[in-house]
Amino acid sequence: MPATPAGLYVHVPFCRAKCPYCDFYSITDPGSITAYTEALLAELNLRRQRVPRADTIYFGGGTPSILTPLQIAQVLEAIHSCFSVATGAEITLEVNPETVTPASLAAYRAAGINRLNIGLQSLDDRTLAFLGRIHTAQKGVDAYRWARAAGFDNIGLDLIYAVPGQTRSRWEAEMAGVVRLAPDHLSCYTLTMEPGTPMAQQVQDGQVHPLDEETAGRLFSATAAYLNHHGYRQYEISNFSRHAAGDTADRRSRHNRKYWTAAPYLGFGPAAHSFRDRTRWWNHRSLSDYLADLKAGRLPVAETERLTREQRMMEFVYLGLRQTDGIDTVDFASRFDAGFFDCFGSEVRRLIDEGLVAQSSGRICLSHRGMRFIEHVADRLLS
Known part of the structure; x- marks a missing residue:
């Protein structure tokens, strides 16, 4: 059987301003962009041919659109030089609205980007x-x-909801505006207060009051119902792809699905993660450490972890639950030489009786209600 094509991820750790809810690694000083780009090219060269073939490339961040189209073109040229990239590969660039113009978007497309993910976040000022x-x-x-005018025919939008004070009517008004734009893909994330972020501190200090779990859960259910009704099929807890009448294109994120299906991926740049051959590793979460290692000719790896069989089983189950296709029990048996129901059968049956999980055609899927309580379901299965 041929090896599963890999995904390539490039982390661009620069932002014009740091959002108070974000815990991704980024800095706001653009003075190191040139040094970062040179180090990134060196890392690509050190890892050349570490996977036999790649069919997705994803520039994430941070704010990748802080890099100029020429810099993105240089990185893509190096990737094609160092790896076998499939014809028709999905090549995504995350962009923030304040960093792009009609001219820059056209130039990114000319450089080889064929999919955009725009950090819209909200249509409410x-x-x-x-x-x-x-x-x-x-x-x-x-x-x-502007992106549509530049010729992009595969555009995703990121949205954040369940913010303090948000009502269902206010959120549905935003979704209506988004649906009128007709993007190809939507990622809708509930606001989470990540430890160590300024917003988490504001919550601790009593300056910000998050929505209660019941209200946030109702908004989650309203999101799926509204978008499914308007032609966006939910394929993962937070992700929806557009299915217009007569459209045969699959607009699911090919790159993100690699993370959810245990496909191999290589990450480049500070804080980027990689996974291959049951091993996970990640780069320094520090631009200075990243630059220092590459200047010395060393790979900038902070830590490496060899996953045990139990860890891989747990990840397979959890990531399968996140997808609306659910857990493929035949695939589980093939990967782990163990029957799914032999491992989890008694608890699965209880979850089915409670209406949190459904069984169909060799798959175990969360029910609509179960999606609201995925952490509860996962905890029960994996404990």
Whole structure:
């Protein structure tokens, strides 16, 4: 059987401003961009041919659109030089609205980017201000329309909901505006207060009051219902792809699905993670350490972890639950030489009786209600 094609991820650790809810690694000093780009090219060269073939490339961050189209083109040229990249590979660039223009978007497309993921986050200026975003809703809409004018036919939008004070009607009004734009993909994330972020500190200090779990859960259910009704099929807890009448294109994120299906992926740049041959490793979460290692000709790996059979089983189950296709029990048996029901049968049957899980055609899937309580279901299965 031929090896599963890998995904390649490039972490660009620069932002114009740091959002108070974000715990991804990024810095706001652009003075090291040139040094970072040179180090990135060196890392690509050190890892050349570490996977036989790749069919997705994803520039994430941070704010990758802080890099110029010429810099993105240089990185893509190096990737094609160092790896066998499939014809028709999905090549995604994350962009923030305040960093792009009609000209830059056209130049990114000319450089080889064929999919955009725009950090819209909201169509409500009050929500954008609360989230610390430095663009307006109109600027977000402009960026989307410029991208379409530049010829991009595969565009995803990121949205954040369940912010303090948000009501269902207010959130559905935003979704209506987004649906009118007709993006190809939507990622809708509930606001989480990640430990160590400024927003988590604001919660601790009593300055911010998160929505209670019941209200956030109702908004989660409303999101899936609204988007499914308007032609967006949920394929993962937070992800939806557009299925227009007569459209045969699959707009699910090919790159992100690699993370959810245990496919191999290589990460480049500070804090980037990689996975291959049951081994996971990650780079230094520090640009200075990353630069120092590559200057010395060393791979910038912070730690490496060899996954045990039990860890791989747990990840397979959890990631399968996140996807609406669910857990493939035949695949489970093939990977682990163990029957799924031999391992989890009694608890699965209880979850089915409670209406949290459904069984169909060799798959175990969360019910709609179960999706609201995925952590509860996962804990019960994996304990």
